[in-house]
Amino acid sequence: MSKKKWITLAMAAVFLTLPLAGCGSNNTSNNAAPSATAAAEASAEGSASASPGAAAETFGNPELNIAVFQGGYGRDYWDSVAAEFMKEYPGTKINITASPKIAELVRPKIVAGNPPDFMYISGSDNTPILDGLVKDKALLDLTDVFDSNTEAGTPLKLQILPGVLTSSSIAPYGDGKIYLAPYNFGVMGLWYNKNLFDSKGIATPKTWDELFADNAVAKENDRALFTYQGLYPGYLEEMIVPAIASAGGQEALDQFFNYDPEFWKSETYTKVWGLLEKIATEDNALMKGTVALNHTQSQTSFLQGKSMFIPNGTWFEDEMKDAPREDGFQFGFLGVPSLGADGKVMALTQVEQMVIPAKAKNPELAKAFLKYLYSEKSIKLNAEKAKGVMAVNGAPDLVKEYISETTYNIYKAVDSGMVAVSGSFKPVAKGSKFNASDEVYKPISSIMSKQLTLDEYSAKLYKVYTQIQKELQEQGQQ
Amino acid sequence: MTMKTRKSIFIASCLLPGLFLFLLFKVYPTLQIFQKSLYLWTGLSDKPKFIGLQNYTDMFHDDTFLLSLKNTGLLMLVVPIVTLLIALVNASILTKSKLKERNIYRTVFFFPSILSFVVIAILWSFIYHPTMGFLNSGLEAVGLDKWALPWLGDQRVVLWALAVTLIWQAAGYYMVIYMAGIDGISPELYEAAELDGATRIKQFIHITIPMLWEIIRVTIIFSINGVLSISFVIVSVMxxxxxxxxxxxxxxxxxxxxxxxxxxxxxMAIGVFIFVISMILALLSNKLTERGTD
Incomplete structure (x- = not known):
């Protein structure tokens, strides 16, 4: 082989190994424990400044491994809150693993029986791993953390937004025990262009009838009434769930989320899915081509003034900050109109989840860390670094200076007057082939393109719910 | 030590590392798949529960699985046939005609093969975009508004729309393989046929296809397997x-x-099922095409 060929080969080998090297490096960073002297100093200071309870506590195992989702909120918060925690609990050491694909990183560790001590899992790519852990009953019971007193002397659970701790996304087994801790909360509903409504003197609709009446206004302004994230009909949950609450109250929501097949024969069903059918059939109601658009494409169309309303959550403004838009566009949050005449506007709320695996090596320290996250210092830090609003009472006001005005107003609206609705599907039986949210929302695409009637749809879901119920009962007997 | 044993030791020491890696990274995981398909397992816990063949029987009562199997079957049938036909015809035209631009065409047709599948999927979702897409704008421009469908959102046409993307992606790749094959056919055969008065089409059918038959057989299997793996990326993105x-x-x-x-x-049970199906398909296509070589 000639010399030249050898060089080429060597170069090829180098280039081939480069991407491999890239795979190998991960996002783990060691926030090294403060050196011995620094720790000693810190403890000396700690006894003077930090809360007396904290400084006295020592942990048999001072090392904590946490894995966090690095998404829209970034990882700055986790870096700084870990630093603060280590300052207040001298001698402890927190290792942070952060990634947008955190589930992929922790999955092998969980399978190997060596999970991180604490995990914050979010983002639709990652959250399924939580469902798996819930099905396996592999999470640590956190009820005692929320029962314990805060520095103010009241139980921590009173500090959390009402209703959150009893929802099935936090207490998944219906026995009131908390296995997933709430982190940031988001508000979802319909959005509109505030500038258009203000300048044309259009009133925001308070009922669905008013909303459909706005179709004429929409047509005058050269746009459709409604669009949604076509390829991902799951986004429609943001208006369907509040509409169910509006039509049938908590009882109907329980039927819907806990798989009572009779829901699909109820009046609530007819009313709520009637709205979808109306959107599908009425002239100019659904933006042309919506069913074939992905979330970015449909949201861009909305910003460009092709549609009057779109469902989305508090992250909308940030998500679309670089997207083109019509002149003067301003984000306005409507919530979800009421089905009755009372005009009580609703909104869907959802919390992100943090967990401690049952097999965590250091559950004591993980619990202390979790509790620390709900301190005022941490809540403010979270707003400053992550622009997130935690699911605790009064959080919006506590963090007002750090979040945008639109976002603040949405949280304020939910705090005062707008009815917050929350809920999530009960976990299905282990080994079930059904994914409840897919079964319910995916066929809506076909309803929207008029290739599936409401009767066919409800008949199918009646069967699915019956089956899911049956599987849950069989599991219960085992 | 004889020359012979030294030689076999050398050969063994060259083969063993590769064999070890092959066993570790290919054979062992494959066996794991077979084993895990017999368990009820979330993929997280360390205590899978043995349930025998239940995963396999469940598969045939699962409507969504059956629908996905039907969709895959359709793609595996349509895409390879159309792709290989287009590739064969293009290859033959480009090699046998005296086109001056044949090298440009060769590059252009091959282009999709060097693009990442994700890029192709994004590119085509914009071509199919219902309002500003190239396809619908084109149809509207020539007055065929009625034909302008939301391609990726309509359950009647979505699979065909994806099939077109898959064909576009693969045709150039097989064309280049066929071109290389055609270049290897002795020109005397064509000259003789021409003297005997055979048309270009007759030459294509009676010389090109039989001489390329072995290559075509391999590409059929490649193409069927390609549909299986590439459809995952294309469908996920589009x-x-x-x-x-x-x-x-x-x-x-x-x-x-x-x-x-x-x-x-x-x-895993679904994985095993696909494995078996693709093995059967490969063997079947091999058997069915065997006659051509006699």
Missing amino acids: TAGGPDHHSEVVMTYLYSQAFTNSNFGYA
Whole structure:
């Protein structure tokens, strides 16, 4: 082989190994424990400044491994809150693993029986791993953390937004025990262009009838009434769930989320899915081509003034900050109109989840860390670094200076007057082939393109719910 | 030590590392798949529960799985046939005609093969974009408004729209393989045929195809397997299996059962099933095309 060929080969080998090297490096960073002297100093200071309870506590195992989702909120918060925690609990050491694909990183560790001590899992790519852990009953019971007193002397659970701790996304087994801790909360509903409504003197609709009446206004302004994230009909949950609450109250929501097949024969069903059918059939109601658009494409169309309303959550403004838009566009949050005449506007709320695996090596320290996250210092830090609003009472006001005005107003609206609705599907039986949210929302695409009637749809879901119920009962007997 | 033993030691020491890696990274995981498909397992716990063949029987009562199997079957039937036909015809035209631009065409047709599948999927979702897409704008420009469908959102056409993308992606690759094959056919055969008065089409049927037959047989298997793996990326990016599972393929369904539904055992059973099916298809196409060589 000639010399030249050898060089080429060597170069090829180098280039081939480069991407491999890239795979190998991960996002783990060691926030090294403060050196011995620094720790000693810190403890000396700690006894003077930090809360007396904290400084006295020592942990048999001072090392904590946490894995966090690095998404829209970034990882700055986790870096700084870990630093603060280590300052207040001298001698402890927190290792942070952060990634947008955190589930992929922790999955092998969980399978190997060596999970991180604490995990914050979010983002639709990652959250399924939580469902798996819930099905396996592999999470640590956190009820005692929320029962314990805060520095103010009241139980921590009173500090959390009402209703959150009893929802099935936090207490998944219906026995009131908390296995997933709430982190940031988001508000979802319909959005509109505030500038258009203000300048044309259009009133925001308070009922669905008013909303459909706005179709004429929409047509005058050269746009459709409604669009949604076509390829991902799951986004429609943001208006369907509040509409169910509006039509049938908590009882109907329980039927819907806990798989009572009779829901699909109820009046609530007819009313709520009637709205979808109306959107599908009425002239100019659904933006042309919506069913074939992905979330970015449909949201861009909305910003460009092709549609009057779109469902989305508090992250909308940030998500679309670089997207083109019509002149003067301003984000306005409507919530979800009421089905009755009372005009009580609703909104869907959802919390992100943090967990401690049952097999965590250091559950004591993980619990202390979790509790620390709900301190005022941490809540403010979270707003400053992550622009997130935690699911605790009064959080919006506590963090007002750090979040945008639109976002603040949405949280304020939910705090005062707008009815917050929350809920999530009960976990299905282990080994079930059904994914409840897919079964319910995916066929809506076909309803929207008029290739599936409401009767066919409800008949199918009646069967699915019956089956899911049956599987849950069989599991219960085992 | 004799020359012979030294030689075999040398050969063994060259082969063993490779064999070891092959066993570790190919054979062992494959066996694991077979084993895990017999368990009820979330893919997370260390205590899978043995349930025998239940995952396999469940498969045939699962409507979504059957739909995805039907969709995959259609793609595996349509895409290879059309792709290989187009590739063969193009290759033959480009090699046999005296086109001056043949090298440009060769590059242009091959281009999709060096693009990443994700890029291709994004590119085509903009071509199919219902309002500003190239396809619908084109149809409207020539007055065929009625034909302008929301291609990726309509359950009747979505699979065909994806098939076109898959064909576009692969045709150039097989064309280049065929061109190389055609270049290897002795020109005397064509000259003789021409003297005997055979037309270009007759030459194509009676010289090109029989001489390329062995290559065609291999590409059929490549192409069928290609559809299986590439459809996963194309479907995930372009439609996410929608609308209402009408573009779901077995690979995307396997993935969603494993990673969003935490049904690892069931997903492995689907994997084994696909493995068996593709083995059968490969053997079948090999057997069916064998006659051509006699």
